[in-house]
Amino acid sequence: MEQLDNDPQKDLFKRNFLVMNGLYQLQAQLAPEQQLQIASLHIELVSKQTGNALESHDPLRDYYLDWQNFDTTSDEIDALLTDFWQRFSSFSSKKAIHSLPQQQLLQLLKAWQLPTDFSEKQLQKRWRQLALKHHPDRQGCAIEFKKIQLEYEQLKASCS
Template sequence: MLNPLIDQIFDLILTKQVWQVHILASELINNGAIKTLDKNPERDLFKRNFLIMNALYQLQIQIHPQTLLISTLHIELLQKGNDQPLITKTNLRDYYLDWKNYDTSTEDVDALLNSFWGQFKRQSAISTLTQKNYNELTIEWELPNNFTLKELQKRWRQHALKNHPDKPGGCEVKFKKIKEEYEQLKKATR
C-alpha cells in the first residue's frame, strides 16, 4: 500500500537535512496533510506516527537505504559520498511497513507508548552518564542488558553489604563510590 504522506515528507526532508518525528508531524499538520485520525488521543498520536514512520521507511527503500537514516528521534538525509553502512533496526522497519499494525488496539498503543517513554527516559539518563561509562558500569556491576530496577537493587545490596564501612574489609571511599554509581544506574532504569 502506498502511503499518502510519502511525497510531502520527501519534499520536507529535502528542505532540511535533519528532522525529528514530532517536528515532521507538526509540519504535516500545519500543511493540512494530516488530520485527526482517531477520536482517542493516544491512538491518534500512534496512527500519525505510524504513517510518518511508514512513509520514511518506504522512502528509505526507494531512495537507497544508505541515504536516509531513520531512528525514533532522529531522521537524517545523508549527503552523497557517505560510505558508512547504516545500522537499521529491521524489526522496527518491518513493524512500520506492516499495514496490519496501523489499526492497533488502545491497550497495545498504551503498552507501546509506555515502552517508548521508558526507553526514552533510560536513554536520557544514559546520555548524562555517557554511553561508555554506562557500559563499563553494567559490566562491572554484572548487570544484564536492559536490566530492571529489581535486578539493580539486588546487585546494589550485594555491593553495599560487601563494602559497607562497618563490615570487616569494608571501605568508606569504595562504599560512597558504589552508592554514586547505584544512583546513576537507577536513573537509567526509570
C-alpha cells in the same frame, strides 16, 4: 489532515504511523544512492560514502511497513508508549538531546583537533587549552568562548 480516530491517543498513534511508514518507504526509494537514517530523535539523509549500509533486519522498519499495525488497539498503544519511555529514560537525556549528527561531529572534531575515538581526558585537555585562549578575562572574545562552551558540551555528550 482530518481526524484518523475518535480516541486522541489512537489518532496520534496513527499520525505517527503514517509519518514513519512514509519515512521508511522513502528510505527504500533513496537506496542505494543515499541513505536515510531514521531514529526516534534524529532523521538524517547521508551520502552512501559516509553512511553505513541499511541493517538487513530493522524491527522498527518492519513494524512501520506492516499495515496490519496501523489498526493497533489502545492496550497495545499503551504498552508501546510505556516501552518507549522506559527505553528513552534509560539513556542519558543529556546525551540524547545534545548528541550531534555524524557530519557535524566530524567537523567539530576536526576544528577541535581531536581523533574520532577521543577520550573524555583528551576532550578535557583540549577544552582547557581553548578556554585559556578564548576566555574574556584573557583578552578573548566572549561570544567565541560561549561557542566553545556549547561545543564542549556537545562533544562531551558524544564522547565514547
